[in-house]
Structures are given as structure tokens and as C-alpha cells.
Amino acid sequence: RTRHGIGDGSDLGRIGLQQQFLMALLSEVKSQDLLGSPANSYKIAKSATKSLTTDSSLASLTSLAEFARSMNGVDPASMETIMLPVAYDKIDPNRVIASEPQSGQLWKAIRKDTTIPEEAKKSPATGG
Known part of the structure; x- marks a missing residue:
């Protein structure tokens, strides 16, 4: 929720910072192979549910862990975030x-x- 400490303080600037954060988070998760096992995926999902509000289709730990495991094949190095012009x-x-x-x-x-x-x-x- 940084608004004025980093970047230009605008909502668009904050969106860009959020994109950078999510890419860095995904890179760290991949580097530690946290999505490679069901046990690790479950631990991440359990932690995430304490600080996130999820879509109803991801409202259970099992659903969230399965979604996390589905991201295992995603390579952050080949991803690009784009904001609607x-x-x-x-x-x-x-x-x-x-x-x-x-x-x-x-x-x-x-x-x-x-x-x-x-x-x-x-x-x-x-x-x-």
C-alpha cells in the first residue's frame, strides 16, 4: 500500500510497483521450489489465507494449494507484466x-x- 514513499505516488505508479512485487515473489517462490511439492504448496496456501481475500473458487486451502501447484510450470523469466495503456x-x-x-x-x-x-x-x- 505504499503510495508516496516510492515511485510517483499515483495509482498507476502503485500498480507498477505491485506488478514488480508479484514478479519478484514468483521468482523467489520458484528459486526455492516452494511449488514443487503438495506439502509446500499447502503451507504457502495456509499462510496466504491469513493475509489474502481470495475468489470464492479459491476459498479452500486445497483449492488454493492446487492453484499454486499449477503455477509450478510458469517461468518468471519468460513473463512480462503489461498495464492497459x-x-x-x-x-x-x-x-x-x-x-x-x-x-x-x-x-x-x-x-x-x-x-x-x-x-x-x-x-x-x-x-x-
């Missing part, structure tokens, strides 16, 4: 709206399971 709303500059054509290109690539064009990764609101 947004621009500041011209009517209310305190809001952001999907930026076109970038967001349309992103959704199209996701629907077709194709490589996301570099242009679709650029967000006018974040300058990146």
Missing part, C-alpha cells in the same frame, strides 16, 4: 481512460494469443 480523461483529469489505438491492439493480441505489439505497451498517462 491509458490516457488522462479530457473531461476529468483525475481519471484515466483506455488509450486508443494502443488498448485495442493489446486486447486483439490477447484474444488471438499473439505477440503484443510494442506500440500497444505504451501508455500516454505513464509516459512509458
Whole structure:
């Protein structure tokens, strides 16, 4: 929940920090092979349920542990996090709206399971 201590203090900046945290967490979990065994997955799930509110389909320790084990084949080194390209709303500059054509290109690539064009990764609101 860091808002002003790191980054630019914006919600978009916080989202970027959350993405970095989750990638670092997944890398650490993989490096320690914490998802390789049902016992370890169960321990992680038990710990996670103390600090997370999960979707109803993951509401049991067993479901959460099974989900964690399903992530075992995911390689953080081959992952990329992408934020929906947004621009500041011209009517209310305190809001952001999907930026076109970038967001349309992103959704199209996701629907077709194709490589996301570099242009679709650029967000006018974040300058990146």
C-alpha cells in the first residue's frame, strides 16, 4: 500500500510497483521450489489465507494449494507484466481512460494469443 514513499505516488505508479512485487515473489517462490511439492504448496496456501481475500473458487486451502501447484510450470523469466495503456480523461483529469489505438491492439493480441505489439505497451498517462 505504499503510495508516496516510492515511485510517483499515483495509482498507476502503485500498480507498477505491485506488478514488480508479484514478479519478484514468483521468482523467489520458484528459486526455492516452494511449488514443487503438495506439502509446500499447502503451507504457502495456509499462510496466504491469513493475509489474502481470495475468489470464492479459491476459498479452500486445497483449492488454493492446487492453484499454486499449477503455477509450478510458469517461468518468471519468460513473463512480462503489461498495464492497459491509458490516457488522462479530457473531461476529468483525475481519471484515466483506455488509450486508443494502443488498448485495442493489446486486447486483439490477447484474444488471438499473439505477440503484443510494442506500440500497444505504451501508455500516454505513464509516459512509458
